[in-house]
Amino acid sequence: MPIDSPTRLPLRIQGGETGGTPGWASPADGSSPTTETFFTASRVAILHGVTQGDVYRNGHNSWSPTGWRSLADQPLRVANPVRRNTADDTRWDDPARHHSSWVIALASETGTLLLGCLGGDTPRLHADADVLSAWTETGKTGEWVLLEGQEQAVFARYRQLLADRYGVLDRDPGAVWSSWYSYYETIAHSDLAEVVPQLPALGFDTVQIDDGWERLVGDWQPNDKFAGGMRDSVRLIGDHGMRAGLWIAPFIALPGSEVVRRNPQMLLRGTDGELVQAGTNWGSHYYTFDFTRPDAQEFLVDTVSRAVHDWGFSYLKLDFINAATIAGVRSQDVDREQAYRSAIETIRAAAGPDTFLLGSGAPVFSSLGVLDAVRTGPDVAPMWDNYATDDPSDATAHNSASNAVSRLWMRGLIGLDPDVVYFRHRRNLLSEQQMQWLKDIATLSGFPAISDPPAWIEPEDHAELREFLTGSPATEQLDRYRFRIDDRIVDFGPLFVDEDSPYPL
CATH class of the missing domain: 3.20.20.70 (Aldolase class I)
Known part of the structure; x- marks a missing residue:
């Protein structure tokens, strides 16, 4: 059935509980309000009931592909496993289901449903034709919010919730x-x-x-x-x-570096005892450190x-x-x-x-x-x-x-x-x-x-x-891809159209 109220969502939470009856929140920008449900859980599954819609996928790091895909389309991902080790998260890659880090959204004619983490160990999410699912990698309880409303409003509300929790360093980067x-x-x-x-x-x-x-x-x-x-x-x-x-990459080291030769004990190792290859660049793999040491x-x-x-x-x-964030055996057992x-x-x-x-x-x-x-x-x-x-x-x-x-x-x-x-x-x-x-x-x-x-x-x-x-x-921002800069309307829609595909990129 279509989603038109969070109270009608068939919400199933494993290992946690909801924060009570959903309430209304009005975004600070004056856009339409959202309904919201807060809950704690190690895993959550939501039967969304959407047959046609778009999924918003957020990549793990700066370089990871991020954007909207049709629910019926193939997921947005880095297919090459060597490149993925550098540019995304290899552990939770899924060639069949849409997968995301810390937030996922599903937009349809009835509105937008956003499921986002507020606090938790390596939060990951999936979306398929029936279910939105989320979990923490360690299995420890995480804090989540479920928002429903107009697309811009739910993202604005989620942004505000995160800003309230973590604070904002509002500094001008300069020119x-x-x-x-x-x-x-x-x-x-x-x-x-x-x-x-x-x-x-x-x-x-x-x-x-x-x-x-x-x-x-x-x-x-x-x-x-x-x-x-x-x-x-x-x-x-x-x-x-x-x-x-100054550019600097203090978390990595090339195999020929002095720090690798002199201090191999500081480097992150896997369960096999071998040094973990954290990615590739400069024509080589590189290592990272165990910063719990x-x-x-x-x-x-x-x-x-x-x-x-x-x-x-x-x-x-x-x-x-x-x-x-690469998986490995650290001196302290932390996420x-x-x-x-x-x-x-x-x-x-x-x-x-x-x-x-x-x-x-x-x-x-x-x-x-x-x-x-x-x-x-x-x-x-x-x-x-x-x-x-x-x-x-x-x-x-x-x-x-x-x-x-x-x-x-x-x-x-x-x-x-x-x-x-x-x-x-x-x-x-x-x-x-x-x-x-x-x-x-x-x-x-x-x-x-x-x-x-x-x-x-x-x-x-x-x-x-x-x-x-x-x-x-x-x-x-006027809608998903249209913005106003002074008196000029900028439409980024053409960036997301693939002439060889019926689906938006």
């Missing part, structure tokens, strides 16, 4: 210039000396040095391209009135303290941090997402409350109230699609944009970084419309960032760039 999508791993202090003096006039106030400054991933000391030390780069950036930011915690504190307090960086991009949260809390304590912390590869739910912002999708690229892959977690502008739009409901809960936009026309295969979509997504996310060296940007585009970096237009 960021990143070295990655222009210099990649070749970045050197000499490149910064050329680029940095040109940035303030264009509206930038933050310079983030990305991957390429370190000796090797895991050994967080400057290489020969930064022979004067990282303090020299911080000083250069500060002398031009800007904040210095005091020596691994000390290593983490030393790494972060050196970057912030010795070198002077006040903005850290923490990359590949999903590695701390794996709680192990991750404890590790980022260690970083926060070491860095101090004023350091801006951006997480990439971040499990969003476990980051709430600790990180200032998270990446919301895969890496962007100066091409819309890649003919060689259909992996929704691969680095393309389309994958980055679709994920970012699908996570815009989280703005106001945690900072959202949709990755950089492009103003350059050289070395760029994006159309004007595609470039505009990226700019609009960044504006709606509240996170303006680019990676183009000023020399690659045409002089006639400088005024638009300054407005993008420094403007603060009024924004409003």
Whole structure:
């Protein structure tokens, strides 16, 4: 039967109990109210009665595919198991059922039903033709909420419930210039000396040095391209009135790194006693640490303290941090997402409350109230699609944009970084419309960032760039894919239509 009131839902809860009669809640944005039921359970199953509708799937980490799929369609997932080990959660992948991390929603003609976790150990959810199901990985009781109402209203209410519980670090990320999508791993202090003096006039106030400054991933000391030390780069950036930011991946280490050779006892191992491969990049697998060990915690504190307090960086991009959620045998028996949260809390304590912390590869739910912002999708690229892959977690502008739009409901809960936009026309295969979509997504996310060296940007585009970096237009969400930016309507619907499929992407 159709769902038109939570009191009619055939709700079955295993290992817990409901919080009483559903009540009404009015979202703060003035949209239509929702009905809500709170309950505690280790597992829950809800017979939804929807025959035709769309499922909202939220991926495990920043890069994990997120968005809406038809209930009758195949689930949105990373099919390649090697890539999935880096870009999603291998343990609960399901090729047949729609699966999600910490929240799932089902939208139909009768409204939207949202089932979300408020607190619990590695919360996971499934949806199929009959049932919405949810559970905690450890089997311990979790706290959940069931919301029904208009689509935007239920997401707004869930956002508010999470904000009330975990708090919001409402800090401006600034106008960021990143070295990655222009210099990649070749970045050197000499490149910064050329680029940095040109940035303030264009509206930038933050310079983030990305991957390429370190000796090797895991050994967080400057290489020969930064022979004067990282303090020299911080000083250069500060002398031009800007904040210095640094990319670092403190939760992982490549096999050839010094920390792996000298401190193998700190690394996470599996039940077989072998080192756990936490993911792949740089042409290799990499390892992660058991951060329940005091020596691994000390290593983490030393790494972060050196970057912030010795070198002077006040903005850290923490990359590949999903590695701390990998399953393994830890010295303390804790939930794996709680192990991750404890590790980022260690970083926060070491860095101090004023350091801006951006997480990439971040499990969003476990980051709430600790990180200032998270990446919301895969890496962007100066091409819309890649003919060689259909992996929704691969680095393309389309994958980055679709994920970012699908996570815009989280703005106001945690900072959202949709990755950089492009103003350059050289070395760029994006159309004007595609470039505009990226700019609009960044504006709606509240996170303006680019990676183009000023020399690659045409002089006639400088005024638009300054407005993008420094403007603060009024924004409003109109429906799932349509937004208002000042007086302009932006429709992202075409991003989610596959001409070869009858279903939305």
